[in-house]
Amino acid sequence: MNNFKTALENVMQKDIERFENSAEHEFSAEFEKNMTELSRHVSGRKRPKRMRIGRVIAAAAAAVALFAAGTLAGAVSSGFKVVSGVRMGLPSKLFTAADTEDCPSTVETIYMLDGFPDNQISISDFDKNGTFVSSMYFPAPWKPDDEGNMRMPWDDELYLPKTIHLFQETKETFKFEYTDMEYVTYETLTVNGGQAYFITRERFYGLESYLFWESENYIFTLKGSFSEERALELANSLKVYDGEIPFYGVRGV
Amino acid sequence: MKFDRLYKNYKRLMFGIAYDILKNEQDAEDAVQEAFIRLADNIDKIADADSPQARNFSVVVTRNICFNMLKKRHIEMDIDDEVVCSDNSAEDDFLAAQGVETLERALESLPEKYRDILYLTVYEELSLREAAKLLGITYENAKSRVKRARKKISDFLKEVSYE
Numbered sequence: 001m002n003n004f005k006t007a008l009e010n011v012m013q014k015d016i017e018r019f020e021n022s023a024e025h026e027f028s029a030e031f032e033k034n035m036t037e038l039s040r041h042v043s044g045r046k047r048p049k050r051m052r053i054g055r056v057i058a059a060a061a062a063a064v065a066l067f068a069a070g071t072l073a074g075a076v077s078s079g080f081k082v083v084s085g086v087r088m089g090l091p092s093k094l095f096t097a098a099d100t101e102d103c104p105s106t107v108e109t110i111y112m113l114d115g116f117p118d119n120q121i122s123i124s125d126f127d128k129n130g131t132f133v134s135s136m137y138f139p140a141p142w143k144p145d146d147e148g149n150m151r152m153p154w155d156d157e158l159y160l161p162k163t164i165h166l167f168q169e170t171k172e173t174f175k176f177e178y179t180d181m182e183y184v185t186y187e188t189l190t191v192n193g194g195q196a197y198f199i200t201r202e203r204f205y206g207l208e209s210y211l212f213w214e215s216e217n218y219i220f221t222l223k224g225s226f227s228e229e230r231a232l233e234l235a236n237s238l239k240v241y242d243g244e245i246p247f248y249g250v251r252g253v
Numbered sequence: 254m255k256f257d258r259l260y261k262n263y264k265r266l267m268f269g270i271a272y273d274i275l276k277n278e279q280d281a282e283d284a285v286q287e288a289f290i291r292l293a294d295n296i297d298k299i300a301d302a303d304s305p306q307a308r309n310f311s312v313v314v315t316r317n318i319c320f321n322m323l324k325k326r327h328i329e330m331d332i333d334d335e336v337v338c339s340d341n342s343a344e345d346d347f348l349a350a351q352g353v354e355t356l357e358r359a360l361e362s363l364p365e366k367y368r369d370i371l372y373l374t375v376y377e378e379l380s381l382r383e384a385a386k387l388l389g390i391t392y393e394n395a396k397s398r399v400k401r402a403r404k405k406i407s408d409f410l411k412e413v414s415y416e
Binding site: 008009011015016031035 | 254255256257260264265266268269270272273278279281282285286289290293296305308309312348349351352353354356357359360361365368371372375376
């Protein structure tokens with residue numbers, strides 16, 4: 001089979017040569033952030049261990065907050081309210097700012113779920129191709145690393161189960177069309193009378209859970225590593241938060 | 254560190270491949286991100302991040318993730334049939350008798366997903382289970398792809414030999 005191996009190698013090389021001189025692409029800040037987190041995970045530095053379920057539930061309860069943010073450049077589908085505000089950012093240029101003077105805030109309403117400590121919240125939001133706004137929350141402020149870059153805290157207590165996202169999009173978002181469905185299970189549920197989906201997905205770091213639910217104005221997503229029962233309990237505890245935000249990071253396109 | 258080297262070396266190449274397939278920058282980024290997660294999960298199979306093996310794994314994984322994304326968009330894609338059972342020994346003899354250039358032509362006639370499974374199982378000598386894990390497909394699916402790829406190559410070569 002030596003000839004066959006040589007042929008395979010040659011064909012692979014030809015495939016690659018087509019792309020070796022591809023134009024440089026400026027990856028989004030979200031992509032770079034995710035890759036940094038993945039690198040830290042793979043390197044074993046403060047490697048997040050797979051948490052026992054009891055601990056995960058406790059962590060998730062302490063971790064979730066939610067905010068309604070956003071501004072869309074007019075392209076929000078029917079059925080969901082467009083939140084007024086100022087669209088952030090400069091055309092075709094990614095930037096980050098931790099100061100709302102540099103970048104107008106789009107936050108209008110912050111939601112909280114039961115169990116979230118008032119003094120432990122950080123928020124980032126970003127306008128993705130002008131079509132939706134997603135928001136992420138962590139249970140503690142980002143901290144500077146050795147080079148002074150702000151990083152998401154990275155240990156067992158502060159890893160994945162602490163994020164929650166808000167999507168302002170159509171119900172088509174629910175389809176998870178880009179997810180490898182071989183590893184996904186989902187169930188249809190109800191939260192406060194609105195349709196909801198509970199989705200679990202096996203990832204290399206453990207089980208991810210998502211609860212998507214439809215409210216009057218938004219589709220909310222709770223992301224973490226929790227049971228269906230706990231996810232519903234958290235979703236039903238949603239309430240408007242009027243406390244101070246100690247850290248607010250903004251990312252715009 | 255191995256993963257950081259992989260990221261630095263191949264993110265541009267992987268994006269180029271993903272964009273070529275998906276024709277959308279955001280989707281291509283999503284695919285590249287998913288590919289790096291898959292590579293991280295299989296990092297033990299990569300001996301050296303600067304090696305052709307690492308580069309080829311990055312390409313194969315990216316391509317297959319893109320094909321899965323396309324499939325989920327319901328864009329026309331080949332659907333893997335059920336496992337095609339056959340005895341490989343006669344095909345192996347037939348393949349072994351072919352020249353490199355002829356085999357290259359046969360491989361180039363294959364859809365990339367079939368080339369990729371052959372690359373992993375024949376060139377890299379991964380087991381079907383290892384290849385399936387890397388590609389994010391089931392063992393049965395991987396087995397089906399290998400069988401189908403071999404059959405397509407044999408058919409191509411037989412057709413050429415009749416010309």
